[in-house]
Amino acid sequence: GENVEQHPSTLSVQEGDSAVIKCTYSDSASNYFPWYKQELGKGPQLIIDIRSNVGEKKDQRIAVTLNKTAKHFSLHITETQPEDSAVYFCAAWATGGGNKLTFGTGTQLKVEL
Amino acid sequence: NAGVTQTPKFRILKIGQSMTLQCTQDMNHNYMYWYRQDPGMGLKLIYYSVGAGITDKGEVPNGYNVSRSTTEDFPLRLELAAPSQTSVYFCASRSPGQGGTGIYEQYFGPGTRLTVT
Numbered sequence: 001g002e003n004v005e006q007h008p009s010t011l012s013v014q015e016g017d018s019a020v021i022k023c024t025y026s027d028s029a030s031n032y033f034p035w036y037k038q039e040l041g042k043g044p045q046l047i048i049d050i051r052s053n054v055g056e057k058k059d060q061r062i063a064v065t066l067n068k069t070a071k072h073f074s075l076h077i078t079e080t081q082p083e084d085s086a087v088y089f090c091a092a093w094a095t096g097g098g099n100k101l102t103f104g105t106g107t108q109l110k111v112e113l
Numbered sequence: 114n115a116g117v118t119q120t121p122k123f124r125i126l127k128i129g130q131s132m133t134l135q136c137t138q139d140m141n142h143n144y145m146y147w148y149r150q151d152p153g154m155g156l157k158l159i160y161y162s163v164g165a166g167i168t169d170k171g172e173v174p175n176g177y178n179v180s181r182s183t184t185e186d187f188p189l190r191l192e193l194a195a196p197s198q199t200s201v202y203f204c205a206s207r208s209p210g211q212g213g214t215g216i217y218e219q220y221f222g223p224g225t226r227l228t229v230t
Contacts, residue, residue, distance in 0.1 A: 009153070032217055043117075043203050043221030044156070089155060093217060100146075100171065101219060103155040 002027040004092050006104025013080050014112055021107045023090035024072040032093040033073045034101070035064060039086045047088075048075070080111045115139055117222035119204050125228045126194040134189040134225050136204030144207045145187040146219070147171075147179065149200040156203065162187055194229045201226050 003026040013019050025033075031052035036044035050057045050064045050073065057064050061080075066073040077084055090104040120135045138145065143164045148156040148171075158171030162181040176198060178190040187206075191198060207219040 004155075006155075034218070036221075041223075043205075043223050045221065046218050049218070100158055100161065105153070105155040 002030060002092055002094060002102040004090060004102050004104045006090050006107060008107060009105065010108045010110070012110045012112060015080060015082060017080055019077045019080055019084070019109055019111075021075045021088055021090070021109070022072060023074070023092075023104050024070075025092040025102075026071065027092065027094050028068075028071065029094040030092040033064070033066060034091050034093070035075050036089045036091065036103075037086045038089065038106075044089055077109075080109075082111050082113060085109055085111045117204055117206055117220050119202075119222035119225050121225060122223070123226045125230065126191075128194060128196065128229060130194050131190070131192045132194070132227075134191075134202055134204075134227075136187045136189070136222060137185050138187075138204075138206040138220070139185065140206060140208070140220065141184060142206035142208050142220075143184065145181065146205040146207075147177070147187070147189045148203045148205065149173065149198075150203060150224075151200050159189065159202075191227075196229050199227060199229045 006023045034049035037047045038044040048062050048064050050066050061078045063076040087106045087108050089106050091101040093101050117138045146161045147159040150156050157173045159177050160179040162168045165184050168179050202225045204222040205219045
């Protein structure tokens with residue numbers, strides 16, 4: 001089955017700096033890669049996603065890049081703000097692979113003033 | 114439109130007790146999922162369902178049971194609670210995919226924090 005590894009497990013940045021979180025996946029059939037943000041005491045919420053026919057996608061301060069050959073994808077947050085502090089999860093999905101998302105272990109991002 | 118709702122928010126169980134975690138969605142989604150989240154770990158899939166009357170095991174199904182009698186509801190049952198089942202449980206749902214866009218967004222509930230002592 002699919003295996004998703006996520007790094008780093010914790011990340012601390014100064015407000016205004018950029019943050020990068022990286023994930024690798026094992027199943028070359030995976031073709032959909034969402035990123036979720038989980039605030040304290042809440043369920044994960046989708047913030048951005050990318051499909052395998054696209055190399056990069058951007059939404060305001062958030063961008064995701066995908067390298068299918070190397071089987072890794074990354075989340076980039078620019079101009080970080082305190083409200084970006086949360087746990088971020090990457091995930092991978094293989095359509096036809098049992099309709100299941102496989103999640104990474106999460107990154108605790110802390111944006112310091 | 115409430116999305117995915119879960120009850121209860123918190124629960125403390127004694128070893129050997131049983132309980133049902135409730136999950137309801139009002140988006141008419143076919144697919145529903147139960148995950149557990151342990152500290153410092155990602156989300157592990159317990160069970161999932163692709164429609165009413167159809168359920169299947171995920172990565173960590175032992176000690177749990179599910180049923181799906183309606184599209185809206187997907188309860189998770191713990192029969193003999195064990196300390197290893199102390200966790201935060203999330204229910205999620207998604208639509209089959211929006212036409213050619215292949216959008217598979219999963220919507221999560223707020224979670225149930227369960228402690229077994």
